[in-house]
Amino acid sequence: MAQTPELAIKAAQLEDDRFSRFRLIQWWDQEKIGEARVLVVGAGALGNEILKNLALLGFRNIVVVDLDKIELSNLSRSVLYRESDVGKYKCDAAAAAVRQLAPDAKVAALQGNIVSGLGLGLFAWADVILGGLDNREARLWINRAAWKLGKPWIDGAIEGINGVARVFVAGKPACYECTLGEKDWELLEKRMSCNLLTREDTEAGKVATTPTTASIIAGIQVQEAVKLLHGLPTLAGKGFVFEGLNHTSYVVEYSENPDCQSHHTLQRISTLPQRASEMTLAELYRRAQIDLQSDDVVIEFSRDVIHSLQCTSCGREDVLFVPVGDLKYADGKCPNDGSMRVVKTVHSYTGGEDFGARTLDNLGLPVYDVFSARSDAEEIGYLIAGDAVNVLGACAAREDRS
Numbered sequence: 001m002a003q004t005p006e007l008a009i010k011a012a013q014l015e016d017d018r019f020s021r022f023r024l025i026q027w028w029d030q031e032k033i034g035e036a037r038v039l040v041v042g043a044g045a046l047g048n049e050i051l052k053n054l055a056l057l058g059f060r061n062i063v064v065v066d067l068d069k070i071e072l073s074n075l076s077r078s079v080l081y082r083e084s085d086v087g088k089y090k091c092d093a094a095a096a097a098v099r100q101l102a103p104d105a106k107v108a109a110l111q112g113n114i115v116s117g118l119g120l121g122l123f124a125w126a127d128v129i130l131g132g133l134d135n136r137e138a139r140l141w142i143n144r145a146a147w148k149l150g151k152p153w154i155d156g157a158i159e160g161i162n163g164v165a166r167v168f169v170a171g172k173p174a175c176y177e178c179t180l181g182e183k184d185w186e187l188l189e190k191r192m193s194c195n196l197l198t199r200e201d202t203e204a205g206k207v208a209t210t211p212t213t214a215s216i217i218a219g220i221q222v223q224e225a226v227k228l229l230h231g232l233p234t235l236a237g238k239g240f241v242f243e244g245l246n247h248t249s250y251v252v253e254y255s256e257n258p259d260c261q262s263h264h265t266l267q268r269i270s271t272l273p274q275r276a277s278e279m280t281l282a283e284l285y286r287r288a289q290i291d292l293q294s295d296d297v298v299i300e301f302s303r304d305v306i307h308s309l310q311c312t313s314c315g316r317e318d319v320l321f322v323p324v325g326d327l328k329y330a331d332g333k334c335p336n337d338g339s340m341r342v343v344k345t346v347h348s349y350t351g352g353e354d355f356g357a358r359t360l361d362n363l364g365l366p367v368y369d370v371f372s373a374r375s376d377a378e379e380i381g382y383l384i385a386g387d388a389v390n391v392l393g394a395c396a397a398r399e400d401r402s
Contacts, residue, residue: 019058027230030058036229037061037395039126041114041142043090044068045077045209046132046156049218051094052079055101057226061395062098063108063122066090077211106394112366115141116323118391119369120149120302124269124383125392128225129153132218134207136180136188143168143176144262145302148381149269149370152236154224156217160208161244163217166254167224167235170265174237174254177262216242266372266381275386276367281349282356284382288373291380299349300372305364307355309334309341316341321355321364360384367391 017023019030038059040050043066054062070078070085070093080097081090095109112118115138123129123145131153133139139155146153147170155176156165168175180188220240228234235251242249270291272279281299288297304324310317311334320327324345334341349356361367367387373380388396 022057027232029230032229033058033226034060037125037127038063038225039122039129040064040132041129041138042066042132042134043078043080043094044074044132044134045211045214046158046218046221047090048078048080048094048132049211049214050130050132050156050222051098052101053218053222055098055105057222058102060102060105062095062105063110063125063392063395064091064094064098065110065112065114065118065122066094067111067113077209077214079211106397108391108393108395110391113325114138116303116325117366119366119384119387120145121368121370121383121385121388121391123149123151124370125388125395126151128228130221130225131155133157136184139176140180140188140262146170147175147262147265150265152228154221154228156221158207158209158213158217161210161213163213163242163244164239165217165220165224165235165242166239167228167237169228169234169236172236173256173260173263175260175262177260178257179239179254213242213244266370266379268379269370269381269383271383271385273386274384276361276365276369276384277359278386279384280357280359281363282351284360284371284373285349285351285356288380288382292373292375292378294375294377297351297373297375300374301347301349301363301365302369302371303365304345304347307344307346310344311336311339311341313337313339321358321362323364323366 022028023030036059038054038061040047040062043064047066051064068090070081070088070090072086074081075083080094085093089111091109091111095107098105098107110118129142129146129151131139131142142153150170152167152169154165154167157163224234237254239252239254240249241252285297285299288299289295306320306322306324306327308317308319309332314334314336316334316336332340332343368391369384371382373382
């Protein structure tokens with residue numbers, strides 16, 4: 001069949017275009033993909049495949065988060081790493097590799113713990129979150145943060161030659177927390193001691209994985225992200241399960257847990273231009289009183305903070321303000337007599353506590369974070385956005401969309 005003049009012109013225009021084959025897909029919108037903001041948590045086997053796919057598809061605004069350094073064993077499962085990268089932080093090496101694949105991409109590398117060390121502003125920034133993780137604690141945190149900020153996230157998990165990819169959309173249960181069973185909660189509780197101090201011997205779990213399974217699951221994850229951004233049907237509230245021994249796969253639909261604690265989304269978010277070092281907690285409290293038109297306001301933190309360690313034997317108290325999870329079990333022992341101290345935590349401010357004069361960066365919370373303020377009648381989230389450039393680098397140029 002002969003081409004119409006219009007189709008011939010379009011074909012000529014696309015001939016040398018990097019993404020011309022994608023544009024042959026009827027519903028494909030390359031501009032939408034190029035503008036989308038993607039947060040990738042985890043830069044191991046799954047994260048490498050996710051990032052590679054994002055780069056090849058034309059995603060140009062990417063933040064990659066990882067805590068760890070590259071080990072020799074990563075080289076057999078991670079397409080973006082080379083032997084010269086051993087000892088480097090995964091996020092840095094992965095970001096550099098993505099820039100090589102896509103020189104015009106803006107890629108921010110953040111070395112840190114997504115649970116305790118990075119602000120919720122990352123979730124506010126993102127259009128979609130992709131997880132390449134190997135632990136339940138981080139997944140649960142991402143799930144709650146994504147729902148709180150109204151963002152979709154796509155989880156991937158692999159073990160041996162099996163894997164699962166699943167999509168969770170805020171406001172449309174089931175969510176990740178809904179899928180957790182008794183055994184999952186038991187393992188989560190083992191991560192912490194009874195006084196909220198981290199047990200060192202539970203941190204170094206290794207999961208058997210292969211690059212072949214990682215490529216399958218990451219491929220589904222990124223394809224779901226593309227579909228989601230285009231408004232197409234996705235695996236929302238469902239999981240794609242791949243069984244590698246017989247190469248069988250099926251889709252499972254998850255049930256909503258009516259008691260799930262993740263199902264809360266801030267309906268109103270106010271972006272404040274100050275840096276965390278430029279505003280005290282008391283000042284934020286007064287701002288909330290005005291915005292909520294109420295004297296009775298509670299400011300809630302994004303996460304629990306260890307306020308102090310108190311020794312009941314000798315009376316010693318050390319005021320710390322560090323995130324829960326950052327202190328090891330051994331840190332709980334009193335330097336004076338070796339007794340295990342009581343951990344005092346805080347998660348909110350009601351106007352009368354003695355730490356209101358502290359600036360927001362001096363509360364044991366990360367910068368570029370979100371605080372919640374509520375009265376009896378209303379709730380509002382405050383995104384402390386002044387630190388966005390320091391956190392996001394070039395990716396912060398489009399911060400006005402938050």
